[in-house]
Amino acid sequence: MTETRELICINCPLGCGLTVTLKDKEVVKVEGNTCPKGEAYGKKEVTDPTRIVTSTVRVSGGVLPVVSVKTASDIPKGKIMDCAEALKSVQVQAPVAAGDVVLENVCGTGVSVIATKNVSAA
Amino acid sequence: MKNTFDLIIVGGGPAGLAAGIQAKKAGVEDLLILERDHELGGILNQCIHNGFGLHTFKEELTGPEYAQRYIDQAMELEIPYKLNTMVLDIAREGNEKIVTIMNREDGLVFLRTKAVILAMGCRERPRGALNIPGYRPAGIYTAGTAQRLVNMEGYMPGREVVILGSGDIGLIMARRMTLEGAKVKVVAELMPYSGGLQRNIVQCLEDFHIPLKLSHTVVDIRGKERVTGITIAQVDENRKPIPGTEEFYSCDTLLLSCGLIPENELSGKLGARLSPVTSGPVVNESLETSVEGVFACGNVLHVHDLVDYVSEEAGRAGSHAAEYIRDWDKDRSRDNKENAVRIQTEGGIRYSVPQMIRPEHMEDTVTVRFRVGRVFQDVYVSVYRGEERILHKKRRKMAPGEMEQLVLKKSDLTAAGGLDKIVMKVEEA
Ligand SMILES: Cc1cc2nc3c(=O)[nH]c(=O)nc-3n(C[C@H](O)[C@H](O)[C@H](O)COP(=O)(O)OP(=O)(O)OC[C@H]3O[C@@H](n4cnc5c(N)ncnc54)[C@H](O)[C@@H]3O)c2cc1C
Ligand code: SF4
Numbered sequence: 001m002t003e004t005r006e007l008i009c010i011n012c013p014l015g016c017g018l019t020v021t022l023k024d025k026e027v028v029k030v031e032g033n034t035c036p037k038g039e040a041y042g043k044k045e046v047t048d049p050t051r052i053v054t055s056t057v058r059v060s061g062g063v064l065p066v067v068s069v070k071t072a073s074d075i076p077k078g079k080i081m082d083c084a085e086a087l088k089s090v091q092v093q094a095p096v097a098a099g100d101v102v103l104e105n106v107c108g109t110g111v112s113v114i115a116t117k118n119v120s121a122a
Numbered sequence: 123m124k125n126t127f128d129l130i131i132v133g134g135g136p137a138g139l140a141a142g143i144q145a146k147k148a149g150v151e152d153l154l155i156l157e158r159d160h161e162l163g164g165i166l167n168q169c170i171h172n173g174f175g176l177h178t179f180k181e182e183l184t185g186p187e188y189a190q191r192y193i194d195q196a197m198e199l200e201i202p203y204k205l206n207t208m209v210l211d212i213a214r215e216g217n218e219k220i221v222t223i224m225n226r227e228d229g230l231v232f233l234r235t236k237a238v239i240l241a242m243g244c245r246e247r248p249r250g251a252l253n254i255p256g257y258r259p260a261g262i263y264t265a266g267t268a269q270r271l272v273n274m275e276g277y278m279p280g281r282e283v284v285i286l287g288s289g290d291i292g293l294i295m296a297r298r299m300t301l302e303g304a305k306v307k308v309v310a311e312l313m314p315y316s317g318g319l320q321r322n323i324v325q326c327l328e329d330f331h332i333p334l335k336l337s338h339t340v341v342d343i344r345g346k347e348r349v350t351g352i353t354i355a356q357v358d359e360n361r362k363p364i365p366g367t368e369e370f371y372s373c374d375t376l377l378l379s380c381g382l383i384p385e386n387e388l389s390g391k392l393g394a395r396l397s398p399v400t401s402g403p404v405v406n407e408s409l410e411t412s413v414e415g416v417f418a419c420g421n422v423l424h425v426h427d428l429v430d431y432v433s434e435e436a437g438r439a440g441s442h443a444a445e446y447i448r449d450w451d452k453d454r455s456r457d458n459k460e461n462a463v464r465i466q467t468e469g470g471i472r473y474s475v476p477q478m479i480r481p482e483h484m485e486d487t488v489t490v491r492f493r494v495g496r497v498f499q500d501v502y503v504s505v506y507r508g509e510e511r512i513l514h515k516k517r518r519k520m521a522p523g524e525m526e527q528l529v530l531k532k533s534d535l536t537a538a539g540g541l542d543k544i545v546m547k548v549e550e551a
Contacts, residue, residue, distance in 0.1 A: 007324075008320045008321060008323075008324050009321070010321040010324050010325050011176075011182075011321075012173070012176040012177075012182070012321070014524075015319055015320030015321040015324075015524075017320075017518075017519065032518075051325060051329065052172050052182070053301070054170050054171045054172055054184055055170075055298075055301055055302075056170065056272070056273055056276065058276065064274060064275075064276075065275060065276040066273070066274065066275070066276035068170035068184060068186055068273060070170075070172060070184055077329065080301070080329070081301070084301040084302070084303075088303075098186070098187060098190060116170065116184040116186050116187050117167075117170075117186035117187075117190075118190070
């Protein structure tokens with residue numbers, strides 16, 4: 001059975017419209033992408049969708065009360081809310097440097113959450 | 123402090139930083155960046171989501187990470203800057219400009235400079251302009267204010283949220299508030315299309331099953347001390363609410379994401395001609411405003427959705443300012459402004475930046491950025507010189523929320539004499 005799915009590539013702000021053709025649940029064609037990332041995204045989005053999660057965690061003793069963080073790579077879409085929840089109980093001590101790991105293996109994804117900004121000690 | 127300079131840059135966001143870096147690389151040694159905030163980086167400091175820098179760095183960075191790349195470069199080049207310093211006024215004195223600044227250490231100071239780059243960014247449309255009837259209870263924020271509160275101060279403005287306007291900041295905040303545990307009930311958009319990027323509709327709303335109601339607006343705000351609920355209604359093609367379509371949502375917070383406007387109080391006072399469409403200065407191919415030696419770039423020139431374009435544009439402003447400084451002693455009286463070719467936009471194109479080109483000053487090509495007024499599919503963007511079509515480019519899709527660009531060649535503009543304008547328009551396929 002052949003089916004097509006209309007998607008929007010979210011890999012960059014260009015937001016190309018993609019048409020993914022599946023045959024017996026296998027991706028046979030991706031159209032509409034401007035670059036190879038779009039093709040990879042189209043394949044993945046219909047089989048195993050993932051996202052980078054960005055949020056903040058509490059900082060004690062810093063010039064700012066929170067520091068921005070992100071997952072070092074994408075995690076399954078279904079785990080976004082669990083990841084956000086896990087970050088609520090994390091607190092780090094200033095100074096924090098961009099790239100510092102604030103939480104390892106978030107929700108069993110094998111992916112670390114890292115700081116994206118420097119926050120110096122107050 | 124020292125008070126004469128070759129170049130002063132107003133604003134230390136991505137535009138100001140990229141302009142400074144490029145100017146310094148082009149040989150300007152005597153420059154200064156002025157920033158009113160306590161850190162460099164501008165609005166990017168509160169944009170903690172990813173999606174920055176794909177074009178420039180071929181990787182996806184968050185706002186603070188993108189800003190840091192430019193801050194690092196500026197530090198490496200030892201570009202002088204002053205934080206916590208507000209620019210109050212810019213005025214002309216002969217060919218020089220006098221920049222009035224204020225900060226705690228120096229008080230009120232007048233600085234003299236040959237060239238100025240405006241890089242003040244933009245601000246959000248205030249809620250007063252929205253004309254929503256009813257009380258003004260607590261719990262109403264612009265989306266950008268909420269973004270700052272959540273991402274920099276760690277403060278959640280509310281638990282049950284309705285968002286009016288589907289600009290990017292509104293969409294980003296719908297996801298952000300959801301991740302922080304709030305319930306975002308609906309995003310209502312007055313227009314029949316979203317003003318935000320497609321990718322943000324997908325990953326900020328659809329991922330979290332947040333409904334987007336197009337052609338809807340807020341008709342009533344309930345609550346006296348604090349918002350307790352919002353009524354939205356569908357609007358007709360004249361943007362008038364249609365009776366009988368009202369829907370009530372209980373909530374404690376209303377976020378307004380109704381667009382951004384360039385921050386041009388200073389430019390206006392200086393006498394730079396402003397465009398009624400962009401609210402930014404009118405500029406030529408060198409990104410120079412109608413005031414000689416004053417350049418503009420980034421969101422103060424026109425609102426950008428991609429910071430990569432801001433950095434690129436600002437870099438060009440930096441090099442042009444460097445040229446201007448290099449030619450300081452040259453007689454400019456022959457720089458005949460009448461030789462400028464005006465870019466007239468019509469047929470669905472709202473504006474272009476630059477708005478005019480002086481062919482003898484342009485490099486081999488010039489990038490023209492523009493926005494369209496509605497959604498177009500499978501059309502051409504054409505440029506005419508008189509009857510002759512000099513450019514004809516196919517576009518699969520164009521939307522008001524996304525900035526477009528095309529490249530004009532010098533040969534197209536210099537071939538015919540007596541040319542005073544070219545016309546840019548959308549044509550059906
Ligand atoms: C909420 C939001 C989300 C965005 N998301 C994305 C995205 O996902 N991807 C992407 O590529 N782009 C995104 N953008 C766009 C991009 O971040 C902006 O276009 C870019 O930051 C604009 O840079 P700028 O330097 O012109 O302005 P700003 O960053 O606003 O910097 C202007 C600076 O000037 C200073 N200033 C202003 N007036 C004065 C004065 N009188 N004296 C001294 N200093 C002054 C301000 O304090 C500020 O630091 C987003 C923008 C916003 C607002
Ligand atoms: S296909 Fe490539 S250019 Fe288009 S949105 Fe995806 S990443 Fe961006």
